[in-house]
Amino acid sequence: MDDIEKKIVDLVAEVLVDVNKENIRLDSKIVEDLGAESLDIYDMVALLEDEFGMEISDEEVEKIRTVQDVADFIKASQKKS
Amino acid sequence: MRRRVAITGMGLVTCLGTGVDENWNQLTGGHSGIRPITLFDPKRCQTRIAGEVPSEFDPMQYVLLKELRRLDRHQQIGLVAACQAVEASGFVFPPADPYRYAVIIGSGIGGLSTIEAGYEVLREKGPKRMPPMMIPMAVINLLPGLIAMRFGLKGPNFGVVNACASSASAIGEAYRLIASGSADMAITGGAEAVVGEFAISAFNALRALSTRNDEPAKASRPFDRDRDGFVLAEGAGMLTLESLEHAKNRGANIHAEIVGYGATSDAYHVVMPDPNGAGACQAMRLAIQDAGIEPERVEYINAHGTSTDLNDKTETLAIKRSFGKFAYKLSISSTKSMTGHALGAAGAIEAIFTALTLERGIIPGTLNLDSPDPECDLNYTPKVMVKRSVEYAMSNSFAFGGQNVSLLFRRT
Structure with missing residues (x-):
């Protein structure tokens, strides 16, 4: 995992009360595997936006399934800016 | 029933x-x-x-x-x-x-x-x-x-x-x-x-x-x-x-019983208590009536006692109006002298202290009561705690807005 991916795992772990950080992998599905509910997703989005200084629209959030998807999205938008 | x-x-x-x-x-x-x-x-x-x-x-x-x-x-x-x-x-x-x-x-x-x-x-x-x-x-x-x-x-x-x-x-x-x-x-x-x-x-x-x-x-x-x-x-x-x-x-340990609850409103002012203490007095009376006892059975009041000019005077007056000549026999104290005023949590904190007074036979003192206000002439247990075995004790809570609540407790 690179630094961005590690940071994302940290933030996901911070939000999801019942998940051990060791069990969060890049291919973990955030809802299906990690058990995130809507409030957890909103909470993660707010933390990610704050951490990476960007905005993630609700449409983009809809497309995200795995931790890897989050990392890809953030890396792509960092390249754009 | x-x-x-x-x-x-x-x-x-x-x-x-x-x-x-x-x-x-x-x-x-x-x-x-x-x-x-x-x-x-x-x-x-x-x-x-x-x-x-x-x-x-x-x-x-x-x-x-x-x-x-x-x-x-x-x-x-x-x-x-x-x-x-x-x-x-x-x-x-x-x-x-x-x-x-x-x-x-x-x-x-x-x-x-x-x-x-x-x-x-x-x-x-x-x-x-x-x-x-x-x-x-x-x-x-x-x-x-x-x-x-x-x-x-x-x-x-x-x-x-x-x-x-x-x-x-x-x-x-x-x-x-x-x-x-x-x-x-x-x-x-x-x-x-x-x-x-x-x-x-x-x-x-x-x-x-x-x-x-x-x-x-x-x-x-x-x-x-x-x-x-x-x-x-x-x-x-x-x-x-x-x-x-x-x-x-279930064989639970009982610390005290709650036996009375009185609630009234001053209908007077946004932040000042009614200077006659009528609403506060009536809250205390209602709690006592609720318990079905004579007022003189009450021996301790954990006062609202906020350390504001108006509350302390008015509460004193209201206690005198509720208890008449027995007011001077009461032990009173304000534990806010040590805890400060935790606003919406104060009533519960003080209810617990009142239950402990009943259970343990100790009345906490009113810290910093060095020279009483001449208008506050009851027994506020100045500075240090005293031992007194009490059967009935009351806790007062009054609010900005004019709400008055008195809870009455009995030793088990």
């Missing part, structure tokens, strides 16, 4: 410390919990002292770290006090019939500190950055909701908002639910944690707070001639109440 209501568990988090025994030791030792403010930089405020929950406070024993960031400080403190009370009660949740178990919790301003921080985010970063937990952390009914979730309680559940009488009202309402048969057991009490620039400056604008910044431990001085306002404090007090039958069936 009205049922008797027993106190079977208690939990406390205040500026004096965490836990019932720690609080009682500090209180009967005559120690003040008032210190210079550390939770924010108070240099712009007129008042720079408060009763903060000490930094040793460790919610991790009861609350997961990841949950903590989704809780306002009043919810953290309240949840810990509720867990202490439940643990002390020895009752194992969830119960067989969860709809018979109520949670009624008071708070004056709930998540004001969260709102204060959220507003900064809104101004600085814009609406898109508003934290998603803003509303659940701000509203007052979430703490009773959280307690219900923790213990699996599905009976009547609500927050009580009644300024400085909030948790006294909550306890009174919980007592009635059990007495009337609508619930068998309740977790009740209150929590408050608004020591921040917003609340301090807002109460300063009302000229309500002491500005004795150089002598924090001497700032809260109820009934003293040199008092100059109340001292804002954080805290939570939680109790488990149950019908006497429910408590006895």
Whole structure:
């Protein structure tokens, strides 16, 4: 995992009360595997936006399934800016 | 047929410390919990002292770290006090019939500190950055909701908002639910944690707070001639109440019984008490009538005693009007002299102290009562605690807005 991916795992772990950080992998599905509910997703989005200084629209959030998807999205938008 | 209501568990988090025994030791030792403010930089405020929950406070024993960031400080403190009370009660949740178990919790301003921080985010970063937990952390009914979730309680559940009488009202309402048969057991009490620039400056604008910044431990001085306002404090007090039958069936340890509840309004002024004390007097009378006893059976009053000019005078007058010549035989004290004023949590904190007075035969003193106000001429147990075995004791709570609540307790 690179630094961005590690940071994302940290933030996901911070939000999801019942998940051990060791069990969060890049291919973990955030809802299906990690058990995130809507409030957890909103909470993660707010933390990610704050951490990476960007905005993630609700449409983009809809497309995200795995931790890897989050990392890809953030890396792509960092390249754009 | 009205049922008797027993106190079977208690939990406390205040500026004096965490836990019932720690609080009682500090209180009967005559120690003040008032210190210079550390939770924010108070240099712009007129008042720079408060009763903060000490930094040793460790919610991790009861609350997961990841949950903590989704809780306002009043919810953290309240949840810990509720867990202490439940643990002390020895009752194992969830119960067989969860709809018979109520949670009624008071708070004056709930998540004001969260709102204060959220507003900064809104101004600085814009609406898109508003934290998603803003509303659940701000509203007052979430703490009773959280307690219900923790213990699996599905009976009547609500927050009580009644300024400085909030948790006294909550306890009174919980007592009635059990007495009337609508619930068998309740977790009740209150929590408050608004020591921040917003609340301090807002109460300063009302000229309500002491500005004795150089002598924090001497700032809260109820009934003293040199008092100059109340001292804002954080805290939570939680109790488990149950019908006497429910408590006895499971062999619970009973600390005291609640036997009376009186509630009135002054219908007078937004922040000043009625100078005749009529509403406060009537609340005390109603509590006594509710218990079906003669007023002279009451031997101790844990006063509202805020250390403001108006409260202490008016409360004294109201006590005299309620008790007549017996007023001078009462032991009275204001434990706010040591805890400061935890607003919506004060009533519950003081209800617990009152129950402990009955249980342990000790009346806490009124710290800093060096030279009584000539208009305050009752026995306020100046400075140090006294031993007195008491059968009936009352706790008063009065609110900005004119609400008056008196709770009456009996030794078991």
